[in-house]
Amino acid sequence: MSEVRNTPITVAMLGCGTVGGQVARLLHEQADDLTARIGRPIRLTGIAVRRPHRHPEIDPELLTTDAEALVDSGVDLIVEVIGGIEPARSLLLRALKSGTSVVTANKALLAEHGPELHAAADSSGADLYFEAAVAGAIPLLRPLRESLAGDRISRVMGIVNGTTNYVLSAMDASGSGYAETLDEAGRLGYAEADPTADVDGFDAAAKAAILASSAFHTRVRAEDVHREGISGLSAADVAAAQLLGRTVKLLAICERVVDQSGAESVSVRVHPAMIPRAHPLASVGGAFNAVFVEAEAAGQLMFYGQGAGGAQTASAVLGDVVAVARNRVAGGYGPRESAYARLPVRPMGETPTRYHVSLDVADRTGVLSQVALVFAEHDVSIAIVRQEGRSDEASLVLVTHTASDAALRSTVDKLAGLPAVREVVSVMRVEGEEA
Amino acid sequence: MSEVRNTPITVAMLGCGTVGGQVARLLHEQADDLTARIGRPIRLTGIAVRRPHRHPEIDPELLTTDAEALVDSGVDLIVEVIGGIEPARSLLLRALKSGTSVVTANKALLAEHGPELHAAADSSGADLYFEAAVAGAIPLLRPLRESLAGDRISRVMGIVNGTTNYVLSAMDASGSGYAETLDEAGRLGYAEADPTADVDGFDAAAKAAILASSAFHTRVRAEDVHREGISGLSAADVAAAQLLGRTVKLLAICERVVDQSGAESVSVRVHPAMIPRAHPLASVGGAFNAVFVEAEAAGQLMFYGQGAGGAQTASAVLGDVVAVARNRVAGGYGPRESAYARLPVRPMGETPTRYHVSLDVADRTGVLSQVALVFAEHDVSIAIVRQEGRSDEASLVLVTHTASDAALRSTVDKLAGLPAVREVVSVMRVEGEEA
Missing domain, CATH: 3.30.70.260 (ACT domain)
Structure with missing residues (x-):
């Protein structure tokens, strides 16, 4: 091996919670395989956290509280698993503008500030990958952006929030009302103490914005998404669906709409809907996620798997880390993301x-x-x-x-x-x- | 736009049957979108066919009977949709060795001569993409090789042959025997006049070899795959499965096996099997394909869609064409395929x-x-x-x-x-x- 082939690809991580801990574990445990797949070793050079003493499982030499210095340390790529808007936004803009590639799982940030982040990546050519931001481990953005890049996607419709799908599956099975089912989901660990982001559809709306952007080559932001949650649903709604052989799901729907004049727009929305029991999404139960895609030539496709969880999300993060690292080995950055279509969002x-x-x-x-x-x-x-x-x-x-x-x-x-x-x-x- | 950005990416196609005709149509109809997504226009410069007069729908200027000359014409990439081993093998080796990238839908060729083709691609650095070879329009190889590149895949199990799935679904629904159900499938257009490649599992075995190679970073060839078809199945087998709440499917199974000494190998096989009716693959009916993937961190994933058909396969071909073209625009070729693991195939x-x-x-x-x-x-x-x-x-x-x-x-x-x-x-x- 030449010296260049032994020079590691360096990675710094921002945050070390449930997902970050799994990313660190996998980088360590799969080191030999990752080296073979990439062609050069990967080295984790630092992890920025707020309270280093809370991470006894991590080598203390790696931990730092100075996230900015870590971003500026000249690594090949930054993995961001802090979540939320700030300081993640400022740190990633700083990295991307300086040509440091970014892998992030931060759906809220992408849905609110995607255009700004993409512009920063475009300005330096750096890679910006975010497969983990939507539907956890399910490969979805790469298939939409790459596998279907020669096709014309007409619709993306999916179950992208595990908490609400758990609640709706349980209501469908038991006939119980919304409030008691949510309480039970909380007791069983399927709902957060404050479930607002899930039950009011904010989480699904952020994912819908990201999906629509990739599917339709158009920048769609969370605020463009029509959003209705599940808190208004009653046992009567679920029973009414059952009477017609249907079931109720909270759907994220991204559609290409062509009006009578031939003008195109996109409709992006999150709301509960009845779907036929024979529909592939109807049998997606519990905390699973699934996304149904319709394209002109490919026809109907479905992607199914676990949409949340530390290890699952870490798998998607690692896939992106390998992609960025392979781009470095091949000599630079990957192909650019395109948003050329600039379709208007339909009210x-x-x-x-x-x-x-x-x-x-x-x-x-x-x-x-x-x-x-x-x-x-x-x-x-x-x-x-x-x-x-x-x-x-x-x-x-x-x-x-x-x-x-x-x-x-x-x-x-x-x-x-x-x-x-x-x-x-x-x-x-x-x-x-x-x- | 600079002159370079208007220089087309040139594409030559070998063959123009059901899939090739759709590729030509989509390249034409989606030209503007493809240009925007790639950053440069794509130009189809020639199509090699045996009998030009059989293609009245194609501009005669594009048609040639001299496939070798077309391969040598200096295009950026070759799309191969002839099928079969020769002359496809010789033509693609010739292209790859000279640095011309290849997109192919030819599963038989890849399953029998994959190592030779990959070696030729490696020798020049040219891209070799073949998403369309397995499960038609379903994005599968890219997710396995890229999205899950940071994970450890333990199993890939799928329904990858539409004809046999149609026959088995019909036997399950009607209680009829194999021979009469196959006859009916032939009348309805779901089975070829000579269904041997489908019903004896050759088609599924070729796909299993390709899937196992990608999933386990190991070259697996069709001859390494244990193969049993569905022609020995009886109505009694299907009824026996139903008695236990199971259904019969022809499965392609690629598994990582770790024996007691810790030594790893891969098992790659195609045979009918009973699966529980609650399994996600059980409800995949008719001519649909679906592939179930288990990985250490990602957990269980499923990919579902139409596994055959001209337009569907063309969608996958076009996705690869865009990928190769984007690599050219970004300055060369994409990351290499790796087969570093070299796991033995278990008898x-x-x-x-x-x-x-x-x-x-x-x-x-x-x-x-x-x-x-x-x-x-x-x-x-x-x-x-x-x-x-x-x-x-x-x-x-x-x-x-x-x-x-x-x-x-x-x-x-x-x-x-x-x-x-x-x-x-x-x-x-x-x-x-x-x-």
């Missing part, structure tokens, strides 16, 4: 969706025609109607064809005000089937 | 497997103990026994724990010779559950 109100509406109505002549008239007035076409009487009350279930979300929402608002409608039992979007 | 007889055995036995005292003794004599431990009498005959179903395949086979041979055993109704391996 939710103008996005075509389908609704399921379940109503309790008075069981008397003319009610169905009153209800149907409200749909017709909003130009919303009805696909399925099921009416079932019980004494003087009837249950009326309607599923629409595709219409603008705003028209569907107005329809529901108007229905709620009809004297014959006693209660709007459940309103939910329908996905995963032909309109 | 099937020494591979740990589990068997399901269904017997018709005489219903008299002592039969179960005779049968159990045969297992014990071969050091095979029994996990499940179910006996059910009907008049003077009984049905006896046994599922073993893990043992060497040779010990299991000897056990079955010995059982078949026991006077009390009237018929061996079904023998099949069991996969996808803890032993």
Whole structure:
């Protein structure tokens, strides 16, 4: 071996929590394999942490509290597993601008400040890899950006939050309500003490922004994503889905929308939706993640696996570390990420969706025609109607064809005000089937 | 734009059948997007075919019958979609040795002559990409080689042949026998006129060799793969699986095996097996493909999609074309493929497997103990026994724990010779559950 081939690729890590600890372990345990796969050894030169005494398992020589000095130390790449916006943002911008490549698992940072980070990487040519930011160990961004680079992606639809999927799977299995199921998920360790980021859809929205950016070559930020969480869901919603052979999932949906004039835009949204039980996403249970992709030539694809966990996320981080290291060995940086398409993000109100509406109505002549008239007035076409009487009350279930979300929402608002409608039992979007 | 940025990446194609026609179409239709994604335009400079008059849809200026001259024409990359061994092998070796990168969908060639092709690529540094060779449009080789490059893959198990999966799904649904189901598949276009390559497992074995090579950084060739097809399967086998809540699939299995001394080897095999109905692969129906991957840190992953079809395979080819083109724009070739591990391939007889055995036995005292003794004599431990009498005959179903395949086979041979055993109704391996 020549001297160059023995010169290590140097790596510094920012943060050493659940994921960072696993990255350090794997770098050590897999050292021989990584060297063989890369062509040169990898050396971890330092880890920036706030409280070094909390990391007794790490060689103290590696630990530092001076993250800036570590970023400036001239390493080949920085692994960022601090999470959150600051100081991660400033440290990564500093690294990228100086030509130091970055591997990060930080979905919030990418979803809020992706354009700034990509611009910094472009300015120096440094690599910016972030496979671990979406769906943990599931290879997803690399397939979207590379494997499907010659195809035209029309839709990415996935279950990308394990906590909410656990809660919804449990509600579907037990018939229990939302609050008690979330409590149980917390007791079992499937939900954080403060589950807001999960149940209100912030986590899924950040991932949707990253997925849409990669799929559609367009910069989409978290604030562009229409977001609804699961905290408003009731046992009645889940039961209503079951009655129609469907199940409720919190979906991140990124779609290419072509309007009548041929103009293209992207719709990026996170909301609960009913999907048919036969849909590949329906059987994704518990804390698993899965993402369904539709492309013009490739057809339907699905990627499935564990979306969270220290070791799982570390696997994705290490894959990126090897990629950056191989680029260094091959002589520089990898191909650039492109955002040439610059498609506008479509407002939710103008996005075509389908609704399921379940109503309790008075069981008397003319009610169905009153209800149907409200749909017709909003130009919303009805696909399925099921009416079932019980004494003087009837249950009326309607599923629409595709219409603008705003028209569907107005329809529901108007229905709620009809004297014959006693209660709007459940309103939910329908996905995963032909309109 | 500078002159360099407008200089096209030149592509020549060998063959223009179902896949090639779609590649040509997509290169044309997606030209603007491809240019933006790559940073330079792509130009198709020629297509070598045997009979130019059979391609009226292609610009005649592009067509040539002189494949060698096209290979020597100085293009940036060659797309090979001829299939088969010769002349593809000679043409690709010629291209790679001269530094021309290659994208191929040719699984038979890679599985039989992979080492030779990789050596030629290594000698010049040229890129050799072949995502389309396994599981059509499903991104699989790139995730194995890149996304999981920092992890340790323990198993790759998949449904990689659509024809046999269609036949097995139909047998499972209808209870029909093999021959009539294959006939029907042929009538519906799911099986070729000569289905040998599919039903005898040759196609799946070639894919298994390619998957094992990528997953374990070891060159595995088609001839190293233990291969059993589905033509010996009966309705009784499928019914026996159903009785235990299982279903029968033709699986390609690539496993890392560590023996008691700690020595590592790989087992690569294609055979029918029973898997639990709850296993993610069990619900993969019809002509779909899916591959299940287990890695130490990433845990369980699954990749699902359409494994065949012109457009689907072309999508994978185009993804590789973009990758090679981006490498050219970035200044050369991509990182090298590594086969450093050089793990030995374990003979099937020494591979740990589990068997399901269904017997018709005489219903008299002592039969179960005779049968159990045969297992014990071969050091095979029994996990499940179910006996059910009907008049003077009984049905006896046994599922073993893990043992060497040779010990299991000897056990079955010995059982078949026991006077009390009237018929061996079904023998099949069991996969996808803890032993």
